[in-house]
């Protein structure tokens with residue numbers, strides 16, 4: 231792990247027990263994030279993106295969810311081996327998360343200011359007045375007047391609630407922010423404002439971000455590095471430039487091909503015919519084979535390993551290995 235690397239995920243495997251079956255949600259994921267950079271995780275619903283983030287933060291639903299293998303290195307420590315007490319000090323402080331459905335992260339019967347103060351108080355021992363001042367400052371940093379400290383969530387628009395959630399997540403100046411579809415619930419103009427604001431705050435605090443999205447526009451706007459996730463695997467990984475200019479895995483080509491036709495909600499329009507495989511019964515070979523327009527016999531027999539086709543540009547496809 232180089233000095234600039236903040237997060238390194240190695241061979242992560244996560245499953246859920248559901249209805250007597252094993253759901254193989256994350257199947258050997260490797261990721262690496264440099265300090266101050268944004269790594270995008272992109273892929274359809276059900277690909278395993280949220281599960282990866284929850285496994286990093288060790289908040290998988292219990293008892294269904296379990297990490298079966300892997301390592302999550304942050305600043306020279308494997309989070310998966312850390313005692314829970316130490317992990318609790320890290321959550322919300324060194325690493326924080328914006329959840330997929332931000333509206334449910336707010337308590338409807340407490341003022342937004344109190345909720346930001348609470349996030350600060352959990353980790354900082356300061357007099358009440360100091361904490362309150364800090365919370366007001368956070369509100370203003372996300373573009374909400376400090377005078378609205380005592381207002382309740384229902385008094386805010388969707389975009390403003392999302393700003394409050396971001397203020398809570400960034401209150402303790404985390405080194406790593408896991409942002410799970412932070413703008414999906416917002417309309418397009420508000421989305422652009424919130425992304426601008428996140429980029430600005432990220433610069434200010436030097437925060438590294440894992441940005442989960444199924445929106446390629448968000449990737450283009452925010453991310454230096456991209457991991458394309460399919461059926462719990464990283465099927466292509468590289469710089470945003472590699473992925474946009476030289477998409478190589480047939481799935482990435484399919485996903486990014488759709489960018490020309492539309493600029494949002496790739497998943498709903500499903501540009502690639504077919505569905506992701508059943509995670510309780512994954513294909514033996516390449517998991518994309520059943521949907522792949524260039525599938526060959528070998529693809530059904532064995533799963534391709536990642537091959538490096540350019541510096542740091544990895545692709546899990548036999549044809550990439552052949553240099554096609």
Ligand SMILES: Nc1ncnc2c1ncn2[C@@H]1O[C@H](COP(=O)(O)OP(=O)(O)O)[C@@H](O)[C@H]1O
Pocket residue numbers: 246247248253254255273274275276277278279280281282291294509
């Ligand atoms: N609590 C759970 N119990 C059982 N299966 C789950 C649970 N949470 C997620 N899954 C399954 O794990 C897979 C990955 O889900 P998820 O990580 O939410 O994907 P994404 O965030 O990419 O949409 C899906 O097949 C999903 O149905």
Ligand SMILES: [Mg+2]
Pocket residue numbers: 276279280281330410
């Ligand atoms: Mg998700």
